[in-house]
Amino acid sequence: MRNIKIGVFASLLLLLVACNNNQPVGKDGKVYRSAIEYNDAIIKNQVGFANNYLSVLNKHQVLSEQTLEDLKKLSSEAALSSKIIESMPAYKGDSSFRDAGVELLNFYSHFLLDEFSTIVKLRMLAGDSITHQYTDSINMLTAKVKKQEVELDEKFQRSQKAFAQKNGFRLDPEKSQEMLKKGRE
Numbered sequence: 001m002r003n004i005k006i007g008v009f010a011s012l013l014l015l016l017v018a019c020n021n022n023q024p025v026g027k028d029g030k031v032y033r034s035a036i037e038y039n040d041a042i043i044k045n046q047v048g049f050a051n052n053y054l055s056v057l058n059k060h061q062v063l064s065e066q067t068l069e070d071l072k073k074l075s076s077e078a079a080l081s082s083k084i085i086e087s088m089p090a091y092k093g094d095s096s097f098r099d100a101g102v103e104l105l106n107f108y109s110h111f112l113l114d115e116f117s118t119i120v121k122l123r124m125l126a127g128d129s130i131t132h133q134y135t136d137s138i139n140m141l142t143a144k145v146k147k148q149e150v151e152l153d154e155k156f157q158r159s160q161k162a163f164a165q166k167n168g169f170r171l172d173p174e175k176s177q178e179m180l181k182k183g184r185e
Helices: 002-020 035-059 065-086 096-113 115-126 132-166 173-184
Strands: none
Touching (some): 035 065, 035 096, 035 132, 065 096, 096 115
16 A cells, blocks of 8 residues: 555655656757747757758759759658657747748748749840840849848747747857858858
8 A cells, every 4th residue: 555655655746746847848858948049949950951951052054954853852741840849749838030041041942932933944044145034034033032031030049049039148259150150051
């Protein structure tokens, strides 16, 4: 009988400790022990995508069908990074930073398949004899996308700053630059 009481007590104690654990846990079981760790997990996905994006742009000085295939792969990568971030829990009830990261990566995923692929196709069709018609179409697409990208990127940055301020840590822009640089090496 005493063993049963000890077992029940131990179970209740374990339940109490588990309920008081206010560290966010992701769907994959990842525990985010601090706001900085949570921030870094989001930024790591953003930086990983950014490095691959830059790599694809640098790789294709001459546009071809391979460029379109690489854009499809890159779009899938952005979608995957978005899903990884989306699977993260809200941090202490706040999901605004996470959601801004998801929104930005979703934008890139769609942009790469839609507008960017269209621009590449237009450039491939035009070849060396690019006309005003092609140039105008490309410029319209570029202006539209740039406006959306700037708005989403600014929203992401504001969300990150608010997240850092709310959770009492300073953002280190040099750390982000180091992550980008390491990914390019």
